[in-house]
Amino acid sequence: xxxxxxxxxxxxxxxxxxxxxxxxxxxxxxxxxxxxxxxxxxxxxxxxxxxxxxxxxxxxxxxxxxxxxxxxxxxxxxxxxxxxxxxxxxxxxxxxxxxxxxxxxxxxxxxxxxxxxxxxxxxxxxxxxxxxxxxxxxxxxxxxxxxxxxxxxxxxxxxxxxxxxxxxxxxxxxxxxxxxxxxxxxxxxxxxxxxxxxxxxxxxxxxxxxxxxxxxxxxxxxxxxxxxxxxxxxxxxxxxxxxxxxxxxxxxxxxxxxxxxxxxxxxxxxxxxxxxxxxxxx
Amino acid sequence: xxxxxxxxxxxxxxxxxxxxxxxxxxxxxxxxxxxxxxxxxxxxxxxxxxxxxxxxxxxxxxxxxxxxxxxxxxxxxxxxxxxxxxxxxxxxxxxxxxxxxxxxxxxxxxxxxxxxxxxxxxxxxxxxxxxxxxxxxxxxxxxxxxxxxxxxxxxxxxxxxxxxxxxxxxxxxxxxxxxxxxxxxxxxxxxxxxxxxxxxxxxxxxxxxxxxxxxxxxxxxxxxxxxxxxxxxxxxxxxxxxxxxxxxxxxxxxxxxxxxxxxxx
Numbered sequence: 001x002x003x004x005x006x007x008x009x010x011x012x013x014x015x016x017x018x019x020x021x022x023x024x025x026x027x028x029x030x031x032x033x034x035x036x037x038x039x040x041x042x043x044x045x046x047x048x049x050x051x052x053x054x055x056x057x058x059x060x061x062x063x064x065x066x067x068x069x070x071x072x073x074x075x076x077x078x079x080x081x082x083x084x085x086x087x088x089x090x091x092x093x094x095x096x097x098x099x100x101x102x103x104x105x106x107x108x109x110x111x112x113x114x115x116x117x118x119x120x121x122x123x124x125x126x127x128x129x130x131x132x133x134x135x136x137x138x139x140x141x142x143x144x145x146x147x148x149x150x151x152x153x154x155x156x157x158x159x160x161x162x163x164x165x166x167x168x169x170x171x172x173x174x175x176x177x178x179x180x181x182x183x184x185x186x187x188x189x190x191x192x193x194x195x196x197x198x199x200x201x202x203x204x205x206x207x208x209x210x211x212x213x214x215x216x217x218x219x220x221x222x223x224x225x226x227x228x229x230x231x232x233x234x235x236x237x238x239x240x241x242x243x244x245x246x247x248x249x250x251x252x253x254x255x256x257x258x259x260x261x262x263x264x265x266x267x268x269x270x271x272x273x274x275x276x277x278x279x280x281x282x
Numbered sequence: 283x284x285x286x287x288x289x290x291x292x293x294x295x296x297x298x299x300x301x302x303x304x305x306x307x308x309x310x311x312x313x314x315x316x317x318x319x320x321x322x323x324x325x326x327x328x329x330x331x332x333x334x335x336x337x338x339x340x341x342x343x344x345x346x347x348x349x350x351x352x353x354x355x356x357x358x359x360x361x362x363x364x365x366x367x368x369x370x371x372x373x374x375x376x377x378x379x380x381x382x383x384x385x386x387x388x389x390x391x392x393x394x395x396x397x398x399x400x401x402x403x404x405x406x407x408x409x410x411x412x413x414x415x416x417x418x419x420x421x422x423x424x425x426x427x428x429x430x431x432x433x434x435x436x437x438x439x440x441x442x443x444x445x446x447x448x449x450x451x452x453x454x455x456x457x458x459x460x461x462x463x464x465x466x467x468x469x470x471x472x473x474x475x476x477x478x479x480x481x482x483x484x485x486x487x488x489x490x491x492x493x494x495x496x497x498x499x500x501x502x503x504x505x506x507x508x509x510x511x512x513x514x515x516x517x518x519x520x521x522x523x524x525x526x527x528x529x530x531x532x533x534x535x536x537x538x539x540x541x542x543x544x545x546x547x
Contacts, residue, residue: 054497080505088501095494098502099443100419100436105287109513111502114432116509119291123513127288140287144443158502 003166003197004028004051009065011046011055020046022221024065028166028199033192035212035229036201039242042218044201048168050074051199053082070165084115087164091171093151096158097143104135104154107143111162129161133187149180156187166197173204205244209233209267217243234265248272294517295420299343305519306421307428308527310412315534317408320401322541326393329400336407345414356406361399368395418442423516432510436499448488455483 009024021043028034028051036044049055056063057079067074070085090096101107105126112122130136135153138146143154152172159167169188173181185207191198192211202208208215208229215232217224219241225232232238236253238245251272252265262279266272290296297303304312320329340349372395374388381387422435459479460466466476499505 058497058500080500080503080507083500084503084506086501088497090494090498092491092494094447095491096498098436098440098499099447099495100439102419103287105291106513113510113513114503114506114508116511119511119513119515122511123288123291136284139284144446155498162503 001030002027003030003070005066005068006050007066007068009050009063009067011050011064012062013046013059014061016061019221021050024221024223026216026223026226028197030197031195032213033198033211034200035208035215036199036218037203037205037208037215037238037243038218038224042242043221044218045170046221047218048088048170048199048201051166052086052088052168053077053079057082084111084162085165087159087162087167089152089155089159089167089169089172091174093148093155093175096155097151099144102142103139104141104143104146104157105130105139107154108158108161111158115162125161125163129157132190133157133160147180149176149183152176152180152184153187156184160187160191164196166199167191168199170201171203172200173202203244205233205246206268209246217241219243230267233267291513291515294515301339301343302345302415303517304523305516306416306424308519308523309416310421311527312530313408313412315530317405319534319537320404322537324397324401326396326400329397329404332404333400333407336404336411340411340414343415348414349410352410353403353407356410357403360402360406364399364402365392365395368392368398419514420516423512423514426510426512432504436504444488448484451487452480452484455480455487 004027006024006026009021010019011021012019024043024047036047038044046055049059050063050067051069053069053074055061056075057077069077069082074082098107098110101110108129109122109126112125117125130139133153133156135150135157138150138154141150143151146154152175156172172188173184176184181204188198188200188207188211200208200212212229214227215229216226217232217238224241225235225238233245234249234252236245236249246267248266248269248271252262252275255262262275264271264275266275301309316332320332323329337346337349337353340346369387369391372388372391374390376389377386378389378392379387418439422430422439426432426435456466456476459476464476464479465472466480467473
C-alpha cells in the first residue's frame with residue numbers, strides 16, 4: 001500500500017529565487033523505514049514539509065505536480081488532521097516542549113487532551129509510552145528544565161503516544177551529545193520494530209545503514225537516487241553529492257582498488273566483520 | 283512513588299489548605315468584590331480590617347512571605363504617599379500635633395488620608411492575595427471550563443515560560459556578542475550601543491522559534507477542533523463554596539445599594 005505518492009513535484013518557497021524541490025517523483029510504501037540523506041540545503045526538510053502538508057498549508061509558495069497522502073490530494077487535506085496523522089519530531093529539542101505543562105507526564109499527555117481522549121485512557125497510554133521509551137524517571141520532572149537529550153526523548157514520547165500512522169523524523173540527533181544521541185537511536189530502534197511507516201532525515205550514515213529499508217539521496221532539490229539501503233549506500237558516487245557513505249563501504253572500495261575485491265561492498269560493521277572472516281582474518 | 287504520582291491524576295487535585303483549594307473563579311469573585319466594597323465604604327476601620335484579614339489568610343495558606351513582599355512595598359509607597367498628600371490637599375483646623383515641632387498634622391487630613399490609603403491597600407491586597415494563592419494553570423483551567431478558548435489559555439500560560447526563555451537567550455546572546463568584542467558594560471552610551479546587537483538576534487530568534495513551536499504544537503493536535511479533556515482536574519465547586527460566594531456578593535450588592543441611597547436619598 002502506498003501512503004504518500006509524489007508525482008512531478010516542483011516547489012518554490014515564497015520570496016525564494018530557486019526551486020527547493022525539482023521533478024520529485026517517489027512513492028512511500030506503508031510499513032517501510034525510509035532514510036533521507038544528502039547535502040545541507042538539498043531539499044530534505046522541504047520534502048518532509050510537503051509530506052506533512054505544511055506545504056502548501058503552512059508555507060505558501062509555488063507548488064506544481066501531484067502529491068497524494070493517505071489517498072487524498074495534499075491540497076484537499078484538512079491541515080490540522082493531517083498534522084496529527086503524521087507525527088513529526090525535529091532538530092531543536094527546546095522548541096518542541098509546549099511550555100505550559102509542569103511535568104513531563106502532563107507534557108506527553110497534552111496531545112491526547114487536545115484530541116479529547118478519556119482521562120483513564122490518557123493515563124494508560126502515557127504510562128505505556130514512558131515505559132516503552134524508558135523515561136519513567138523523567139515523568140515527574142519539569143520539561144522546561146531538562147537537558148537537550150532528555151527533552152528530545154520527551155518530544156518523541158509526546159508524538160509516539162498519539163499513535164500516528166506515519167512518522168517524519170528530521171535530524172533528531174543533530175543538536176545532541178553522544179549520550180543523548182544513543183538514547184534517541186534506542187527509541188528509533190523500537191519504532192522500527194513497531195512496523196510504522198517512518199521517514200528519517202539523518203546525517204549519521206551508520207544509523208541509516210543499520211535501520212533503513214530504503215534510502216533516498218537528495219541533491220539540489222532532486223532525488224538523485226533511491227532504492228534498497230544495501231544498493232545505495234555501497235555506491236561511491238554518493239560522495240559526489242556531498243552525501244556520506246559508511247566507512248566500511250569506503251574500505252570495501254579501497255580493497256577493490258588494491259586488487260583484492262570483497263564479495264560485496266559492506267555497509268555495516270557486522271557485514272565488514274563477516275567479509276573479513278571470509279578472508280581468513282581472525 | 284511514580285504510581286502515586288500517576289494516580290494523583292485519577293482524582294481531583296488536592297491542596298493542603300482550604301483557601302487555596304477554593305475554585306479560582308470563586309476566589310477571584312470574592313476577593314475582587316471585597317476589594318471594591320472597601321472603595322465604596324471608604325472607611326479606614328473597614329479597609330484596615332480587610333487588610334488584616336488578607337494577611338491572616340495569606341499566612342494561613344503558607345503564602346505569608348510571598349504576600350508580604352509586594353504588599354509591604356505598596357503599604358510604604360501608596361499608604362505613606364496618600365497620607366502626606368492629604369495633609370496638604372485637605373483643609374483642616376484641628377491640629378493633632380506638630381511634626382518635628384514645625385509641621386502641623388491636622389485631624390481632618392489624617393482621617394481622609396487614612397480612608398483613601400486603606401481602600402487602596404485593601405484593593406491591592408485582594409489582588410495580591412489572589413495571585414499568590416492561585417496557580418495560573420488552575421485559573422486558566424476554570425476559565426476554559428467556562429468556555430474560554432484553549433488558544434487564549436495557551437497564550438497566557440506560555441507567556442510565562444517565554445519570559446524565562448527570553449531572559450536565558452538574552453544572557454546567551456550578550457555573552458556571545460561580548461566575545462565578538464561588543465562592549466556591553468561601562469557608560470550609558472556604551473550600553474545603548476550594545477542594545478541593538480543584542481535585541482536583533484533576540485527578536486529574530488524568537489520569531490523563528492515561534493514558527494517551529496507552532497509546527498510542533500500542531501503535531502500535538504493543538505488546532506484540531508474538538509472538546510478537550512483535562513488530565514489535571516480541579517474538584518467541582520462544593521455547595522458551601524457557592525453559598526460563600528453568594529453571601530459575599532449579596533453583601534456587596536447591599537453596600538452598593540446603601541451607597542446609592544446615601545448619594546441620592
